[in-house]
Amino acid sequence: MFRERTHASSKCAVAVVAASTVIIAACAAPATTRVIEVTKEVVVTAAPGAGAIDPNAKFQLTYLNICFPSSMAVTDLMLAAFGAKYPNVDVKVDCAQGDYAEGVFAQAAAGNLPDVIFSADLFTVPFVNAGVLLDLEQFDKADDSFSFDDIYPNILALGQVPGKPGTYMIPASWDSVQMYYNKDLFEKSGAPVPTDEWTWDDLIAACKIVQEKNPGVYCVANGGTEGWDWWAYFIPWIVGHGGYPVSEDFKTSTFSSPESLAGIQAYVDLWTKHKVTIPIGEQLPSGRDGCFIAGKCATYFMIPGLMKTFREKITDFTWDVVQMPALPKKRVTGMGTYGYGISKDSKNPQAAWELIKFLASPTGQRLSLTNYIGVPFLKSMANDPVYERLQPPPQNIQAFLKGGEIGIFPPNGYPPKCGSLYAGLINQTIRTALEESIRGVKTVEQAFKDADAEIQSCLDTAQ
Amino acid sequence: MRHSRLYWHETIQGYAFIMPVVLGLILFVFGPMIASLYISFTEYSILQAPVWVGLRNYVDMFTRAPLRVMHSLWVTVIYAACSVPLILVTALGAALLLNQKLRGMRYFRTALYIPTVVPLVATVFVWGWLLNPSLGLVNATLKLLGLPPGTWLSEPNTALPTLILLSVWGIGGSMVVFLAGLQGIPESLYEAAKIDGANEWRTFWYITLPQLSPTIFFLLITGIISAFQYFAPAFILTRGGPLFATYFYNLNLYEKAFRWQFMGLASAMAWLLFIIIIALTYILFRSSDAWVHYEVKR
Missing domain, CATH: 3.40.190.10 (Periplasmic binding protein-like II)
Structure with missing residues (x-):
């Protein structure tokens, strides 16, 4: 059902991070390149409070993605940051084929879902109702380096279900149409x-x-x-x-x-x-x-x-x-977005959390923006100087920021x-x-x- | 009566040889069938335990219009009623033409059979492109000939007829069976008819057709079964649209099972389909005495 995606393994990601000395956002990726800009800043700021994982532990984290261009780019950013922090953890990324929800339900029924799974606003209700995803708020509360409070509530709502407590997806971006x-x-x-x-x-x-x-x-x-x-x-x-x-x-x-x-x-x-x-x-x-x-x-x-x-x-x-x-x-x-959650079958939920929370870190958000794959959803970044350093097109990227506030x-x-x-x-x-x-x-x-x-x-x- | 050691030896060997098939049938056919029968009486969404609801799924199929079970059954019946005779007639026509003793006939036979060995999904995608209303080759050709373009799969009133027409593309298999049937008709019957002064039409009507009736019977039954199981082209090309015009029974069943997570209802739909196919096959078998002619009396 799933095809293994050839990706830069965590080791390669580390190499990319180590080799990169470019200051974040100083220059946006040229319009024709597909290279994801990963900087040393990732190493400095990634997951400072991750105490629950032994940095020397060797294990594999499994990750199910829908591999469209921006999700692959976001994945690469996450892998690079995670690989820098936990070089001994191997992250195996699979690209889902066919009907995604159908595949996830089948794996869930068999009890062998990967640790991290792609999700999106359209999957939130069915996945949460079926108990496929873990509530991420428990991880948030135990993690001093992270807070959901800094995320605009309308984008966070895409990973929530009315009547059910919890947040089940870290969004990739402050995505409004x-x-x-x-x-x-x-x-x-x-x-x-x-x-x-x-x-x-x-x-x-x-x-x-x-x-x-x-x-x-x-x-x-x-x-x-x-x-x-x-x-x-x-x-x-x-x-x-x-x-x-x-x-x-x-x-x-x-x-x-x-x-x-x-x-x-x-x-x-x-x-x-x-x-x-x-x-x-x-x-x-x-x-x-x-x-x-x-x-x-x-x-x-x-x-x-x-x-x-x-x-x-x-x-x-x-x-x-x-x-x-x-x-x-x-x-x-x-508002409509994709993002990532932790599956109910995860064998290493804490490691999965360390991997996906990078998305919501200021570094992750800046990298996402400077690679033109997303718009920051952290309130504290509304006036971040990184916007001034972006190169067009689009000239008016602020439309996504202002537009996010009118999103439902x-x-x-x-x-x-x-x-x-x-x-x-x-x-x-x-x-x-x-x-x-x-x-x-x-x-x-x-x-x-x-x-x-x-x-x-x-x-x-x-x- | 005591059996010899050899008898028991052969008996055990026999059972051992058929055991893989028997086990396969029990585990992978009868087992799932019984499971689906049970599930059809439950409300079940894969990830939660089934809840017994009695006959509700069966009642819902007939009474809850939004589920569109009856509508999809009707679409499938229309498709079967039109495509099966169409395929039989065109396959028979092609087989009659290919049964002529002319030079190069084997190449024509190959050409007509080739679509059958091309993967269905690839064929369907190609047809989707050909029938694209604004960019497709079919409408471009019609335009060149000064004919009005067709709406094909994009309008509710033409989508189902288009899929029925497309079914002719897969006549290769039926054609080969007809061809084999035609070549099995004794030449002496045609010679006798010729001596009696029968023309081509009467020869066809009184010799070819009756002699082919077992072949027609076989193709009719398999054709009806496959028509009721129609899925892939509609799934790929129309997703049941526009406006449910091509919402085939199996497409509906698939959606209820895997998109709506109504496994109980989908299982009930599967059993209804099974019953319909069994009933139609039974009726055809009962009627066959009246119109199927075998060389040896059964």
């Missing part, structure tokens, strides 16, 4: 260039100019076969119109409240009225990332983790980032039997209602009244 845009395309089309102050009306008006001047270009890289049903895209439209999809006690589904319907209608209008998105069902040759990279999509709403990829792959146009455009009631966006996390207190916005009945119902609305099979009101009834029926029986 903001707007990447192709600056050249806007300028050459004679359309105004996006700013942090834009509203959706501003963007839609500019999009019409861009699409008119550039046939074959989609202004908003949302639609096709994926993405359009991601909660981080459409729930902010509901919230930005004053609604919310469910009551606070998760007993009443409110997708069809007037405010929610107004928000969903405005979201659906992007396809049906304004036609500034990728038509539903359209199969893009290399996905939405590829559409933006190829200059065929003018904007792309995504988390900061793509900065590194775009810096490496986009060479023929200028791009930047701005905050998510404002909606009538407020400017709001979705998904309503994830639904009863497990009803699923969530990511999976199960609720996901299926909402996806269906959205698709019916966009395809014009039903009106938004019809589709979401039906959806509400379906969800409500589950909520009523599952309470």
